Amino acid sequence: MFLAWQEIKRNKLRFTLITGILMLVSYLVFFLSGLATGLASLNREAVDKWKASAIILTEESDKSLYQSSMSIDQLKDIKAKKTAVIGQLNAIASNGDNKQNISLFGINKEEFLMPNVTEGRAFDKANEVIADDSLKDKGFKLGDTLSLSSSDQQLTIVGFTDHARFNASPVLYANLATFHQVKFGEAADQKKDQINGIVVKDDPILNMYKNNELDSIEIESFIQSLPGYTEQKLTLNFMIYFLFGISSIIVAIFLYVLTVQKISMFGVMKAQGISSTYLSWSVVAQTFILAFIGTALGFALTLVSGAFLPAAVPVSFDLALMVFYGLILMVVATCGAVFSVLTIVRIDPLKAIGG
Amino acid sequence: MAVLELHQVKKSFGSGHTKVEALKETDFLADRGELVAIIGPSGSGKSTFLTIVGGLLSPTSGDVIINGKNLTSLTEKARSQIRLKEIGFVLQASNLIPFLSVANQLKLLDKVKKGNMSKTERDQLYEDLGIADLLMKYPSDLSGGERQRVAIAKALYSNPSIILADEPTASLDSDRAYEVMELLKTVTKQKNTTTIVVTHDIRLVGYCDKVYKMTDGVLSSAIEKHIKRPQTVFEEKVAYTNH
Numbered sequence: 001m002f003l004a005w006q007e008i009k010r011n012k013l014r015f016t017l018i019t020g021i022l023m024l025v026s027y028l029v030f031f032l033s034g035l036a037t038g039l040a041s042l043n044r045e046a047v048d049k050w051k052a053s054a055i056i057l058t059e060e061s062d063k064s065l066y067q068s069s070m071s072i073d074q075l076k077d078i079k080a081k082k083t084a085v086i087g088q089l090n091a092i093a094s095n096g097d098n099k100q101n102i103s104l105f106g107i108n109k110e111e112f113l114m115p116n117v118t119e120g121r122a123f124d125k126a127n128e129v130i131a132d133d134s135l136k137d138k139g140f141k142l143g144d145t146l147s148l149s150s151s152d153q154q155l156t157i158v159g160f161t162d163h164a165r166f167n168a169s170p171v172l173y174a175n176l177a178t179f180h181q182v183k184f185g186e187a188a189d190q191k192k193d194q195i196n197g198i199v200v201k202d203d204p205i206l207n208m209y210k211n212n213e214l215d216s217i218e219i220e221s222f223i224q225s226l227p228g229y230t231e232q233k234l235t236l237n238f239m240i241y242f243l244f245g246i247s248s249i250i251v252a253i254f255l256y257v258l259t260v261q262k263i264s265m266f267g268v269m270k271a272q273g274i275s276s277t278y279l280s281w282s283v284v285a286q287t288f289i290l291a292f293i294g295t296a297l298g299f300a301l302t303l304v305s306g307a308f309l310p311a312a313v314p315v316s317f318d319l320a321l322m323v324f325y326g327l328i329l330m331v332v333a334t335c336g337a338v339f340s341v342l343t344i345v346r347i348d349p350l351k352a353i354g355g
Numbered sequence: 356m357a358v359l360e361l362h363q364v365k366k367s368f369g370s371g372h373t374k375v376e377a378l379k380e381t382d383f384l385a386d387r388g389e390l391v392a393i394i395g396p397s398g399s400g401k402s403t404f405l406t407i408v409g410g411l412l413s414p415t416s417g418d419v420i421i422n423g424k425n426l427t428s429l430t431e432k433a434r435s436q437i438r439l440k441e442i443g444f445v446l447q448a449s450n451l452i453p454f455l456s457v458a459n460q461l462k463l464l465d466k467v468k469k470g471n472m473s474k475t476e477r478d479q480l481y482e483d484l485g486i487a488d489l490l491m492k493y494p495s496d497l498s499g500g501e502r503q504r505v506a507i508a509k510a511l512y513s514n515p516s517i518i519l520a521d522e523p524t525a526s527l528d529s530d531r532a533y534e535v536m537e538l539l540k541t542v543t544k545q546k547n548t549t550t551i552v553v554t555h556d557i558r559l560v561g562y563c564d565k566v567y568k569m570t571d572g573v574l575s576s577a578i579e580k581h582i583k584r585p586q587t588v589f590e591e592k593v594a595y596t597n598h
């Protein structure tokens with residue numbers, strides 16, 4: 001540590017450079033992870049809000065809530081601790097001035113899909129909805145009357161809830177009757193038993209139903225099947241893993257060059273009896289110091305610039321995940337010291353004496 | 356008991372028709388308080404001899420015994436420990452660590468040798484070597500002579516019994532070279548070390564108690580020296596060729 005730190009202090013410029021590179025790489029990693037988290041929650045937060053273990057959909061729907069259609073009677077075949085029915089459709093909502101893609105959830109008020117109300121009140125009557133508060137940023141407010149693209153029905157926002165976006169659209173929560181009105185219009189009365197799925201809380205989730213038209217899907221698997229979700233996540237994660245590799249290679253090259261420059265110096269120290277182990281640890285410690293400073297600066301930079309981002313950018317920082325990625329980054333960067341260590345171990349102290 | 360003994364030490368490099376006998380069968384003894392010079396032209400085997408004595412190079416055959424311990428029978432790790440504790444190396448200039456201040460050059464040794472020198476001893480060492488004023492300086496700020504003084508301080512750190520110096524004056528002008536030799540001599544007497552100075556510079560032999568000549572890997576027998584310092588080039592020549 002002593003040797004490592006003294007060298008950094010004496011050669012500020014070159015070590016600032018490598019720390020700067022590490023800072024930028026970690027900044028990119030943190031930002032991408034923020035983007036991944038942000039995009040993921042854009043897709044899944046309304047589902048996470050259920051705190052459910054599984055969702056039961058028709059087998060032929062292929063895990064798509066929208067494509068699934070069943071009768072509310074099928075509830076009797078389900079033996080789970082807690083159940084909640086859900087109807088779902090997508091539409092474009094307009095309050096006259098603003099238009100927005102929304103997802104309408106038809107639910108029973110007394111079941112566990114009922115969201116918390118952060119502003120206003122819960123829906124009581126037909127055509128009243130609780131809306132996700134991201135709609136507020138889009139120019140919607142309490143008391144707005146919404147007309148929907150696919151229906152003549154007019155809905156009124158009576159309350160707001162938070163963290164309720166489903167597959168990138170804000171959710172409107174209404175009772176099942178309202179949902180049927182919107183979905184079937186005139187035919188609502190004949191279709192009043194029709195729902196899209198049943199959300200359940202129980203474990204284990206096996207054997208909850210005795211009906212081969214239905215399929216129970218674990219919540220995580222349901223989320224993975226949301227359109228675009230997995231693809232997005234894989235892309236961003238791939239970029240992050242790639243950056244881990246890059247940072248390790250950059251550090252390896254940089255340190256190796258520095259080490260090669262110092263071969264004769266290491267030779268002298270070895271001749272004096274300073275062990276390869278001490279010198280190797282010194283290089284590893286040095287790398288770790290640089291990786292730590294670089295990552296910490298990247299972390300700080302991410303949080304600072306995150307605070308100035310417009311709300312529209314779907315970035316959300318999961319601090320635990322960032323710390324985890326930060327640690328990985330420090331570890332892979334430190335692995336970059338391995339070539340230097342090998343070089344040091346092979347240095348022959350004899351070469352230092354020559355003359 | 357001699358601090359350093361070599362018994363029938365031989366070293367050859369390569370094999371077949373490229374074989375070089377860098378050091379022919381050599382016996383050698385050195386005691387405490389002795390400043391020994393080994394002189395000889397370039398390529399005669401001086402460095403080979405010194406690196407074998409320092410445990411950096413294993414002889415092809417024979418034994419090197421330092422304070423009763425046979426180096427050739429030890430592992431590299433154990434030899435490294437002996438280098439650390441019993442041997443101080445003084446090499447050509449530029450053997451200081453460029454990014455450490457003079458004080459930290461010594462502090463580093465303190466760390467790896469686990470601090471076996473007290474503060475008073477250390478301050479005394481700085482005084483003796485006249486580097487007390489240089490402590491905050493970096494090697495690039497020092498003159499060649501100052502650098503060698505620091506190098507000698509490093510070699511003396513933790514009171515080794517043997518000091519090995521390979522061409523310690525090679526990069527210095529005559530006055531600085533004499534200064535460094537004077538210092539090595541003082542140190543040898545004061546700290547009662549065995550000091551071996553390898554050089555091809557015959558002007559330096561005047562400082563030494565014993566002078567050996569190395570020619571084509573053959574070490575000539577010891578010549579006791581009592582001349583304080585050669586005064587003229589002529590005298591130096593006589594001092595050298597007489598033996």
Ligand SMILES: Nc1ncnc2c1ncn2[C@@H]1O[C@H](COP(=O)(O)OP(=O)(O)O)[C@@H](O)[C@H]1O
Pocket residue numbers: 355368369375376377395396397398399400401402403404
């Ligand atoms: N590692 C080595 N491999 C082959 N030959 C060597 C090696 N080291 C030294 N020699 C040879 O041994 C002889 C003595 O070298 P050296 O001890 O360095 O001489 P000096 O220090 O007196 O100039 C020279 O001929 C040199 O070429």
Ligand SMILES: [Mg+2]
Pocket residue numbers: 354355401402403
């Ligand atoms: Mg030599």
